[in-house]
Amino acid sequence: MTDPTNMIDSYERASAMAWALIRLAPEPVPALWQEMSARALAALFYAASPEDTGRGMNWVYQTLLNADERSLSAAASAAGADAEMIRRLRLVDDLDPGQRQTLIIAMRRAVDPWLQPAHAKVS
Numbered sequence: 001m002t003d004p005t006n007m008i009d010s011y012e013r014a015s016a017m018a019w020a021l022i023r024l025a026p027e028p029v030p031a032l033w034q035e036m037s038a039r040a041l042a043a044l045f046y047a048a049s050p051e052d053t054g055r056g057m058n059w060v061y062q063t064l065l066n067a068d069e070r071s072l073s074a075a076a077s078a079a080g081a082d083a084e085m086i087r088r089l090r091l092v093d094d095l096d097p098g099q100r101q102t103l104i105i106a107m108r109r110a111v112d113p114w115l116q117p118a119h120a121k122v123s
Contacts, residue, residue: 003056003057003058004057005048005050005056005057005060006049006050006056008048008049008051009049009051010051011046011084014042014045015039018045018110019042021041021110021111021114022037022106022107025110026109026112028109029105029106033106034106036103037106040088040089040091041060041107041111042088043076044076045060046082047081047085047086052085053081057111057114060111061108061115063075064104064108068104071090072089072092073086073090073093074093
């Protein structure tokens with residue numbers, strides 16, 4: 001499957017992609033959490049895009065998997081992401097732990113389908 005972060009050439013495109021994936025996620029979260037998680041996911045997508053670090057969707061996924069032990073802004077900073085994206089992710093890091101976990105779960109649900117192996121064609 002093509003890495004969707006390769007199509008990102010602006011924060012606006014990252015935002016549109018994040019909104020789409022959040023809304024199409026299996027077991028979507030309520031609208032309030034969708035809005036908050038889409039903003040953070042857009043920052044991760046932009047940071048992973050060729051416009052910033054070029055690390056791709058696997059980096060986004062690994063960052064979300066490790067979010068329990070490491071802050072999102074620290075991961076983006078270590079990857080060399082743009083300062084504005086780091087600032088946006090710091091807003092998530094500063095949330096109450098329960099709220100932060102809800103956002104991370106929502107973002108994982110949005111990203112998971114992109115990392116599943118393609119189904120074999122039935123003949």
